[in-house]
Amino acid sequence: MAKHPTPKLDELESGPWPSFVSDVKQEAANRLENPGKIEHQIPPDCPEDLLGVLELSYKDGETHWKHGGIVGVFGYGGGVIGRYCDQPEQFPAVAQFHTVRVNQPAAKYYNTKYLRALCDLWDKRGSGLTNMHGSTGDIVLLGTQTPQLEEIFFELTHEMDSDLGGSGSNLRTPECCLGTSRCEFSCFDTQDICRELTMAYQDELHRPAFPYKFKFKFDGCPNGCVAAIARADFSLIGTWKDDIRIDQSAVAAYVGGEFPPNAGAHSGRDWGKFDLQKEVVERCPSRCMAYDGAKLRIDNRECTRCMHCINVMPRALRIGLESGASVFVGAKAPVLDGAQMGSLLLPFVEVKPPYTEVKEIIEKIWDWWMEEGKNRERLGETIRRLSFQRLLDVVGLSPQAVHVREPRHNPYMFFKEEEVPGGFERDLQAHRARHKR
Amino acid sequence: MTEDQQKVVDFITGRSKTKFYFNDFLEVFPGRGPREVKKVLTGMVQEEILEFWSSGSTTMYGLKGAGKQGAAEGEV
The missing domain is CATH 3.30.413.10 (Sulfite Reductase Hemoprotein, domain 1)
Structure with a gap:
């Protein structure tokens, strides 16, 4: 039995797409059952209260979160975003529900050991809910309380070689x-x-x-x-x-159907025989390509790097050196x-x-x-x-x-003083000697 | 407290609001670049004279403990 009835959120699960509501419900059930015997450091029913406060927001048509605050880890001006619920009596488990941003490894390569450690950390010291990845790119750990922040920071930095990410008026996580x-x-x-x-x-x-x-x-x-x-x-x-590298024999193989175009990415339905002229040459935005049935030519000076031809025929066309x-x-x-x-x-x-x-x-x-x-x-x-x-x-x-994006609107020429011989100062007496009042 | 730190404290206490953008402090140190001013402010955070306040998108500075704290943020 759910702690809070959520008829509006349940609607979000009825569509054809996966819903975050199902994910939160799954985690709520998991924390209640606690098969791993985790010593939860924040209230274990926080996913249920999270659903409750969201349902209330849908009902009221306004948010029940206050954002911002002084929460953070010592010496850092970013990485933690304070979140407080404005209905703490009704939803005590999410009265504080701070977000922690963690700097993701470059290009988001992980091993399972790291991901397990991250999940274990967040099951224990947070809500268990994560956002992999936030639109900022970093690992977003959703929902914890102020006393946990330094503990989380210590474990991230000392045991997982990870740092907090950026938030606020900072350089954000690259x-x-x-x-x-x-x-x-x-x-x-x-x-x-x-x-x-x-x-x-x-x-x-x-x-x-x-x-x-x-x-x-x-x-x-x-x-x-x-x-x-x-x-x-x-x-x-x-x-x-320099020039796009062309392998003419591979071009012929695409034309002959030996290689699937787009590396087979659109093979879910029958698009007919690959037509190099229509699908590549005529799609070129600067019309810098030509195909005479035997040889593909590219006027590289006109290429705008749209990548279309390379994407369609990656075995035949490659970026320059x-x-x-x-x-x-x-x-x-x-x-x-x-x-x-x-x-x-x-x-x-x-x-x-x-x-x-x-x-x-x-x-x-x-x-x-x-x-x-x-x-x-x-x-x-x-x-x-x-x-x-x-x-x-x-x-x-x-x-x-x-x-230059467009021709200028203003017909006047403007000069800086250093661009003008002699600068903007002039000898008025010498001028008057030549030009009487 | 150093002379620079005292200038920052005087600037803050001389105003009715409690949180300030970084740019606000540039006027306390005319002629000195933002990086120099940042060093002063960062030092004051380390010494716990100042603290950061963050909305998540923007960050401000204030005297430690001044103004609304924690869950009271945003209340009138």
Whole structure:
């Protein structure tokens, strides 16, 4: 018998998709039964009270959570997000229900030993409910109480070699795709730079001093598996300088049906015979491909790195050898001014250890944003307010055609004083000697 | 308490609110960069003069124990 009747939540289980409600109910039953004889350090019925408070919120049409607070671990300004229920008498097991963010391993590789230790920790000191992974990318441990925080932090750091992730006005937990560890499309080692920057910027990750959140994300190729271009204030997206490598015999094998297109990804139904002309050449956004029935040609100067042809024929087409990344800045979700995609700052940068060039750009951007950014203003909003041109000055880049989104609206030319011979000062007497009043 | 730390405390106690954005402290140290100011504030957190307050998305600084605490956050 459930502690709280949840008719509205039960509806969420009736659809064709898996429901988190079923998961929470499963954990509620598990904690009640406690087959592992775990010494629960927070009330074991917290999943039931969680369902209860959510049902009440659905009924009332408003939240019953208060967020924020001073909870955290000593010396850290992020990683723990205080959550308090505003109906503590009715739902005492979730009166405090803090969230803990844990920095995930690069590209989210785990072994079962680690996952077991994590689950054991959270069964004992938390609600047993996790979010693997949060939209931030990190491991999100849902629901614990204030006295458990230092204990959790100690076990994470001393026994599991893990650290808290970012929250608040910090550098957020950096996130990357699988990169070269498994993916042949990856143009740089995303995991290595993700870890390197995480370690290099520990102070920024744990001690907040930014105007608002700041996110790094690393996509090894333009397929964008971690959606860096849409989410990160600073994104590196893999690209290459030279030509797409073509294996003409493999192209012929795709045409002949020897290899399934898209590596067989859409083989659930019969799409008919693979048509290279229709499915690849005519799908190219810049129309830079041609196929004469025997040879596939690509005008690489026009290639926009959409990845479609490479995705369809991975055995025939491969990324170039001179690889690196493009730098994008200022993406964000729509709190103010709507969502923004990242703007291209650098078309190509080498991404090799010790990543000095990348770090220099990041630090110049931070210095500027920390001085000029308003409270709760994302980098993308600061750029919009003060202009992309200002950002270029800060980073020390000259404007290029790729930085121009549209022709200018303003017909006037503006110069800076240092660009004008003699500056803006003039000798008025000499001027008057030549031009009488 | 150092001279810089005293300036921060004076700044906070001279105002009616109890929580401050990082940027608010830049005006306490005109001419000094954000990284320098951060060092002062971080030191004060370590010495438990200040404490962090976080909404989850934003972080603020306040004197330890000042203002609403714990479950009382957000109440009038």
